[in-house]
Amino acid sequence: MKKSSLSYLVIFIAISVFFSSCNELKKMIDRIDEVTFAVTPSPLEMHGNEVAFNIKITFPKEYFNTKASVTAIPVLKYNGGEVVLEKMEARGEDTEGNGTVINYENGGSVTLSAKVPYKEEMRISTLEWKEMSGSYKKKTADVPIPDEKRKLADGIVTTPELVKKGLMIDNVYNDGAGMASIILATEDLVKVTDASFKATVYYKINTTTVTEKVNYDQLIKQVAETAKNPKQTLKAVNIWSYASVDGEERLNTALAGNRTKEAQKYTTADLKKAGFELPVANVVTNSTPEDWAGFEQLVKASNIQDKDLILRVLSMYSDPAVREKEIKNLTAAFGALTETILPKLRKSEITVTFTGEAKTTEDIVKLALSNPKELTQNELLFAGQSCKMLDKKLQIYKSYQAAYPNDWRGANNIGVIYCYQKNMSEAQTYFEAAKNLEENATTINNLGYIYLANGNVAKAKEYFNSAAKSSSSEAVNYNLGVISIMEGKYSEAVKYFGGSKTFNASLAQLLDKDTNAGLNTIKSVVSEEAYAYYLKAIFGARTDNTTMLFDNLKTAVDKDASVKAYAKKDMEFFKYFANETFKTILQ
Numbered sequence: 030m031k032k033s034s035l036s037y038l039v040i041f042i043a044i045s046v047f048f049s050s051c052n053e054l055k056k057m058i059d060r061i062d063e064v065t066f067a068v069t070p071s072p073l074e075m076h077g078n079e080v081a082f083n084i085k086i087t088f089p090k091e092y093f094n095t096k097a098s099v100t101a102i103p104v105l106k107y108n109g110g111e112v113v114l115e116k117m118e119a120r121g122e123d124t125e126g127n128g129t130v131i132n133y134e135n136g137g138s139v140t141l142s143a144k145v146p147y148k149e150e151m152r153i154s155t156l157e158w159k160e161m162s163g164s165y166k167k168k169t170a171d172v173p174i175p176d177e178k179r180k181l182a183d184g185i186v187t188t189p190e191l192v193k194k195g196l197m198i199d200n201v202y203n204d205g206a207g208m209a210s211i212i213l214a215t216e217d218l219v220k221v222t223d224a225s226f227k228a229t230v231y232y233k234i235n236t237t238t239v240t241e242k243v244n245y246d247q248l249i250k251q252v253a254e255t256a257k258n259p260k261q262t263l264k265a266v267n268i269w270s271y272a273s274v275d276g277e278e279r280l281n282t283a284l285a286g287n288r289t290k291e292a293q294k295y296t297t298a299d300l301k302k303a304g305f306e307l308p309v310a311n312v313v314t315n316s317t318p319e320d321w322a323g324f325e326q327l328v329k330a331s332n333i334q335d336k337d338l339i340l341r342v343l344s345m346y347s348d349p350a351v352r353e354k355e356i357k358n359l360t361a362a363f364g365a366l367t368e369t370i371l372p373k374l375r376k377s378e379i380t381v382t383f384t385g386e387a388k389t390t391e392d393i394v395k396l397a398l399s400n401p402k403e404l405t406q407n408e409l410l411f412a413g414q415s416c417k418m419l420d421k422k423l424q425i426y427k428s429y430q431a432a433y434p435n436d437w438r439g440a441n442n443i444g445v446i447y448c449y450q451k452n453m454s455e456a457q458t459y460f461e462a463a464k465n466l467e468e469n470a471t472t473i474n475n476l477g478y479i480y481l482a483n484g485n486v487a488k489a490k491e492y493f494n495s496a497a498k499s500s501s502s503e504a505v506n507y508n509l510g511v512i513s514i515m516e517g518k519y520s521e522a523v524k525y526f527g528g529s530k531t532f533n534a535s536l537a538q539l540l541d542k543d544t545n546a547g548l549n550t551i552k553s554v555v556s557e558e559a560y561a562y563y564l565k566a567i568f569g570a571r572t573d574n575t576t577m578l579f580d581n582l583k584t585a586v587d588k589d590a591s592v593k594a595y596a597k598k599d600m601e602f603f604k605y606f607a608n609e610t611f612k613t614i615l616q
Contacts, residue, residue, distance in 0.1 A: 056094075074188075080147050081143070092136055198556050216411050270289040477496060532556065
């Protein structure tokens with residue numbers, strides 16, 4: 030009998046303890062409405078290709094039993110999946126274990142900082158409680174969460190991904206020039222009205238006997254051809270002859286003069302054979318008996334023996350006779366001079382100059398397309414940047430590359446045109462060729478643009494940073510600004526964009542919470558692309574300007590019907606999803 034009574038007593042005590050424990054939990058559960066749940070940001074936002082947010086549970090005063098604990102597990106749900114987050118734990122002051130301690134008298138809070146990799150499917154999603162439980166001593170019970178408190182936040186605002194749309198908008202080809210991130214190598218037109226042709230004739234020592242002619246035959250041919258052009262008029266013929274610094278000055282004076290006369294005679298005769306009568310009135314003749322200036326220049330550029338001693342003699346003495354004597358005393362050096370330096374001073378320099386009418390930009394472009402060989406290198410490159418039509422620009426730059434294959438600008442500019450034509454594969458080929466010819470800020474930047482367009486952000490960033498080290502420019506900074514948006518570094522992006530009036534500059538300002546600046550920037554962007562209007566619609570939503578929102582969203586949809594599908598899931602417009610005007614625009 031005593032044994033049975035004892036058993037009942039034990040059971041009674043156990044049941045009492047159990048119900049007492051449940052009663053303590055029940056008190057907390059009954060006051061669940063006093064517990065607040067807050068999520069920042071809300072709606073959830075995507076930045077740097079991840080969704081980062083904080084969940085904060087706040088318990089009121091005299092709520093959290095000193096011997097109780099609470100565990101809550103949030104979950105991000107979306108169409109086709111869910112992400113279960115780390116559990117949140119809070120405990121009373123007289124408990125042990127994990128979790129944030131909550132003071133009974135004053136209450137307190139527990140916060141979870143979470144990051145979730147972003148996926149396209151998450152654009153429409155909800156953050157809510159998966160489950161919540163409470164414990165008192167060793168007893169545990171589920172905590173029922175009221176329906177109105179189960180959902181924590183909606184998600185996900187994905188406005189930063191519009192940077193890709195902006196990249197296309199900012200780089201669209203428009204009437205001869207693109208913007209932003211690819212760099213065209215340009216050339217200011219040097220309006221050459223004079224055409225000059227030069228030749229040098231060398232003579233045997235102490236004679237007018239020719240030993241070598243440099244560019245002479247070419248000069249005769251060019252002068253004869255240029256003279257046929259009615260827009261070209263002979264301006265002057267300059268013949269300047271020299272003698273070397275050895276020998277008597279009197280003999281050298283006569284020798285230099287005779288060389289001038291001889292050069293004029295055979296130049297006139299050869300031009301006549303080529304079909305051009307050289308007017309005597311246009312010929313200017315000069316001579317230098319002893320070319321000490323030329324001698325010093327040649328010695329400085331040489332590696333002859335006793336070079337420094339010879340230059341010292343020239344600096345110490347100005348009298349030609351003394352100079353010659355002192356140099357001849359340097360026996361070994363003088364021998365080298367007679368073989369390498371002095372023969373180059375026995376010469377006549379012939380220069381023929383024509384003057385003519387400067388070509389107009391229209392003339393240059395026409396010639397570039399019909400007969401590019403008639404243009405100078407400067408003019409041909411200028412023609413490419415002046416031409417408006419992409420296919421014609423491509424033709425000109427290919428002519429330029431063919432004529433000047435070692436100039437990186439030809440391959441680079443062909444690559445730029447292919448970019449505007451959305452042919453990234455061909456563009457990359459030419460950009461790589463340009464970089465192989467010359468590695469500079471332009472060629473590095475343009476290859477970085479290709480990597481960016483192909484989705485290789487890490488490689489693109491590497492190239493842009495390298496280009497910036499070489500030479501910072503508006504285009505390089507623009508590209509670094511795009512990378513900063515992709516990384517969620519909006520203040521940094523704003524600095525890179527500076528005062529540029531581009532889609533992505535406006536986007537960066539919006540994401541950096543400078544709505545007024547961003548709105549002013551997008552208003553200055555000249556673009557008929559759908560997403561230029563779409564961004565203005567977002568500004569309308571953020572400023573509660575429904576006229577701006579609906580007008581621009583309608584224009585965006587009218588220009589590109591695919592905008593509808595994107596807008597229907599854009600949490601920027603979440604509070605307008607049920608709006609009749611909004612639904613009508615997207616129907």
